[in-house]
Amino acid sequence: MTCNVALLKGGFSAEREVSLASGTASAMALRDAGYNVTEIDVTRDIPSLISQLQEAKPSVVFNALHGQWGEDGCVQGLLELLELPYTHSHVLSSALAMHKERAKALVEQVGVRVPESKSILASDLAMGDPLPRPYVIKPLSEGSSVGVHIVFEGDNHIATSREELGFEGEIMVERYIPGRELTVAVMGDRALAVTELSPKQGFYDYEAKYTDGKTDHIIPAQIPAEIYQEALDAALKSHQVLGCQGVSRSDFRYDDTADGDGGLYYLETNTQPGMTDLSLVPEQAKHIGISFSELCAWMVEDALRIKEG
Ligand SMILES: Nc1ncnc2c1ncn2[C@@H]1O[C@H](COP(=O)(O)OP(=O)(O)O)[C@@H](O)[C@H]1O
Numbered sequence: 646m647t648c649n650v651a652l653l654k655g656g657f658s659a660e661r662e663v664s665l666a667s668g669t670a671s672a673m674a675l676r677d678a679g680y681n682v683t684e685i686d687v688t689r690d691i692p693s694l695i696s697q698l699q700e701a702k703p704s705v706v707f708n709a710l711h712g713q714w715g716e717d718g719c720v721q722g723l724l725e726l727l728e729l730p731y732t733h734s735h736v737l738s739s740a741l742a743m744h745k746e747r748a749k750a751l752v753e754q755v756g757v758r759v760p761e762s763k764s765i766l767a768s769d770l771a772m773g774d775p776l777p778r779p780y781v782i783k784p785l786s787e788g789s790s791v792g793v794h795i796v797f798e799g800d801n802h803i804a805t806s807r808e809e810l811g812f813e814g815e816i817m818v819e820r821y822i823p824g825r826e827l828t829v830a831v832m833g834d835r836a837l838a839v840t841e842l843s844p845k846q847g848f849y850d851y852e853a854k855y856t857d858g859k860t861d862h863i864i865p866a867q868i869p870a871e872i873y874q875e876a877l878d879a880a881l882k883s884h885q886v887l888g889c890q891g892v893s894r895s896d897f898r899y900d901d902t903a904d905g906d907g908g909l910y911y912l913e914t915n916t917q918p919g920m921t922d923l924s925l926v927p928e929q930a931k932h933i934g935i936s937f938s939e940l941c942a943w944m945v946e947d948a949l950r951i952k953e954g
């Protein structure tokens with residue numbers, strides 16, 4: 646019997662376009678693997694989402710949403726209420742991972758190094774540097790580098806307004822970690838590989854993330870073997886301490902000028918990582934011999950296993 650999968654994509658966060666791409670690609674991969682897929686474009690019309698889900702009669706929901714509402718525990722809560730099993734992390738782990746400060750506090754408890762940071766109100770930035778420069782300003786809970794600002798030594802203007810920052814309210818300021826950008830996918834109880842993301846220019850921002858050709862993905866990352874292993878272990882520990890399910894992807898900075906082996910820093914865990922052709926998780930899976938289609942099928946079967954378990 647064919648298994649019915651309802652796939653949620655789009656949504657209404659800043660990452661809508663990325664999610665549409667992830668959703669379309671994942672739906673194709675799932676059909677290749679033999680699933681019967683109903684794609685649902687999620688909008689603010691929640692009653693319509695509920696009736697589309699009821700109509701599709703899915704055995705499982707594939708969540709291809711990113712960002713606010715889709716990645717922060719909200720859609721997960723709705724699926725719990727509807728008693729539908731779903732891929733990726735559940736309510737609590739989604740909400741925790743989305744809150745970068747809380748996530749770092751937990752991850753630090755299991756021995757993973759994190760850059761020091763504090764949360765302040767965006768309006769407090771007007772009173773001067775909250776941390777020694779250089780530092781990073783980021784919203785506490787958005788993805789895709791939407792609104793990540795770096796304040797360097799010589800900068801004479803700090804963005805403080807909503808217009809300039811792109812967000813307001815509670816924010817996180819974090820020590821800037823120089824060096825390299827690493828990311829590690831976790832699939833169940835296994836960290837897959839370490840990729841170095843090397844931006845062709847500047848820092849790794851939204852445009853670089855999603856525009857083909859703006860970043861090089863170096864897989865496996867060309868870093869010392871002990872740092873490679875540390876990054877794999879740190880990603881798995883983070884996935885576990887946050888209570889993530891299925892697939893997640895953790896981002897790190899690696900300061901290769903740091904003394905000894907003290908240069909690896911955890912930034913965040915993405916509980917709904919990108920699932921397009923350009924995306925890092927499918928690329929790492931491929932690197933260890935798992936096709937995109939096999940990866941998506943595993944995610945569906947894993948969600949069904951959790952329901953039965
Ligand atoms: N503390 C930091 N030091 C150096 N670069 C950072 C730091 N925090 C963020 N960045 C840069 O900004 C990017 C986005 O930050 P991240 O915390 O991963 O948020 P998101 O991916 O949700 O936008 C990182 O991939 C990195 O290039």
Ligand SMILES: [Mg+2]
Pocket residue numbers: 789790896912913
């Ligand atoms: Mg990130």
